[in-house]
Amino acid sequence: MQNTAWPVLWAVMWVVAVDLAVGGSWDGEYHRTQPFDGFFSPPHVFIYTLAAVAMVLVAVLNLRPVLRNRFGPDLALPWPVPVLGDRHPGALLLLTGGMAGIALAGPADAVWHTSFGLDETNWSFPHAMLGCSLALISIGFWSCRLALTGHRPMWSATRYLLGYLTVLACAVFMGPLQNYPTREFASAAGSSGALGVNPDVQHLVRIVTQANLTHTSPAYVLVAAAWAGLALGFLRAVDVRARYWFVVAVLVGLSLTSTAGAEAQRYGFEADQRVTSGLPLLTAALVLALPRPRALGPRYLLAGAAFGLHTFLVWGVAVAPAWFALAACVAPALMLGGASAGTWAYRVLAAPARRATLALIAIAVLVVPALTGAVDLVLRTLIP
Known part of the structure; x- marks a missing residue:
C-alpha cells in the first residue's frame, strides 16, 4: 500500500x-x-x-x-x-x-x-x-x-518545489506591505480597469495610502525582515548546503520580482527603482552564504543588517530616513527571531x-x- x-x-x-x-x-x-x-x-x-x-x-x-x-x-x-x-x-x-x-x-x-x-x-x-x-x-x-x-x-525536484511553495505561502504574513512598493503604485493599481470604479476598492486604496502599508513604510522593514529570517531559517534547516537554500531563495526572489516588473509596466512605473528593485531577501541570502563567521547566530545578524541596509537605501532615504534607520537597526534581531521560528517549524514537521x-x-x-x-x-x- x-x-x-x-x-x-x-x-x-x-x-x-x-x-x-x-x-x-x-x-x-x-x-x-x-x-x-x-x-x-x-x-x-x-x-x-x-x-x-x-x-x-x-x-x-x-x-x-x-x-x-x-x-x-x-x-x-x-x-x-x-x-x-x-x-x-x-x-x-x-x-x-x-x-x-x-x-x-x-x-x-x-x-x-x-x-x-x-x-x-x-x-x-x-x-x-x-x-x-x-x-x-x-x-x-x-x-x-x-x-x-x-x-x-x-527527489531533489520535490525538495526544491516544496521549499519554493512554503516560502511563498509564508509571505502572507507581510500582507499589503508586500503587495505595494509605494503609495503612488497603490493608487495606480486601484485605478486600473474595473477596480477604478469600485467604491470598495477605493476604500482599500485609502487604507493602504493613508496608513502607508507599502515598502516605503518602516513597518515593512520589520515585517519583511522577520519573513526573510523565517524563510532562510526554514530552508537552511531542510538542507545546510547553500546550493539548496540559496537557489530556492533566488527562485522566490525572481518570481516576486518578475511579478513586480510586469505590474510596473502595466501601471507605468518602469523608471521607478522603488517598484522594480530586487528583493532584499536575495541580499540577506547572499550574506548568509558567506563562509564567515562560522557561528550561525552572527551570520543571521549580519544577513539582517544587510537586509535593513538594502531597504533603507532603496525605500527609506527619500521618505523617512530617521524612522527607516531605526527600523533597519532592529532588522537583524527580527531576522534572527524569524530564523529561529523557521528552524522550529522544520523540527516539528521532521519529528512531530x-x-x-x-x-x-x-x-x-x-x-x-x-x-x-x-x-x-x-x-x-x-x-x-
Whole structure:
C-alpha cells in the first residue's frame, strides 16, 4: 500500500500547486478587468473546486487505515475529532489541519465578500486564514513526505518545489506591505480597469495610502525582515548546503520580482527603482552564504543588517530616513527571531511531537489570522 499512499500524496501537492498558480493569477486579473459579481466568480469557483479535490484526496489518506498508518506514529489528540479519532499520525495532522483551515476560511471569505465586496487586505481574517493554511499545507506535505522517505527517497525536484511553495505561502504574513512598493503604485493599481470604479476598492486604496502599508513604510522593514529570517531559517534547516537554500531563495526572489516588473509596466512605473528593485531577501541570502563567521547566530545578524541596509537605501532615504534607520537597526534581531521560528517549524514537521504539532496548527490556522485580522479591522475603523 506504500505505492498507493505516495501517488495520492503527490496528487495533493500538484492540485494545490495548480490551484495557486492558475487560480491566483486568474482571480487577480479577473477582478482587475471585470466588475465585481459576488463571491461565486469563475476564478473563485475554480479555486474552491480544486481545493475540494485536494480535501477529498487528503480524506482518502485519513480514512483508509492501511494508508494512514504509513505516516508515522500516532499522536494523542486533546479530544476525539470526527474522522481523525483520538489518535492520529502527526504528519497527517499537519496536512489535515491546513485543509481544515481552507475549509473554514472559504465560507468566511464568502461572507466577507458578500458584505464588503473587494474591500479586503491580505491581513483580513479570511485571507490571512487562507494564506496561513496554505503555508501549513506545504509544511504538512513536507512532514508526510518525510514520513514516507524510508520507503521512497525524496527527489531533489520535490525538495526544491516544496521549499519554493512554503516560502511563498509564508509571505502572507507581510500582507499589503508586500503587495505595494509605494503609495503612488497603490493608487495606480486601484485605478486600473474595473477596480477604478469600485467604491470598495477605493476604500482599500485609502487604507493602504493613508496608513502607508507599502515598502516605503518602516513597518515593512520589520515585517519583511522577520519573513526573510523565517524563510532562510526554514530552508537552511531542510538542507545546510547553500546550493539548496540559496537557489530556492533566488527562485522566490525572481518570481516576486518578475511579478513586480510586469505590474510596473502595466501601471507605468518602469523608471521607478522603488517598484522594480530586487528583493532584499536575495541580499540577506547572499550574506548568509558567506563562509564567515562560522557561528550561525552572527551570520543571521549580519544577513539582517544587510537586509535593513538594502531597504533603507532603496525605500527609506527619500521618505523617512530617521524612522527607516531605526527600523533597519532592529532588522537583524527580527531576522534572527524569524530564523529561529523557521528552524522550529522544520523540527516539528521532521519529528512531530504532540504539543509542538498542535501548537503549530493553532498558530497557523487561528492565532496569526486573528492577530492580522484585528489589525485589518482597526485600520478599517480608523480610515473610513
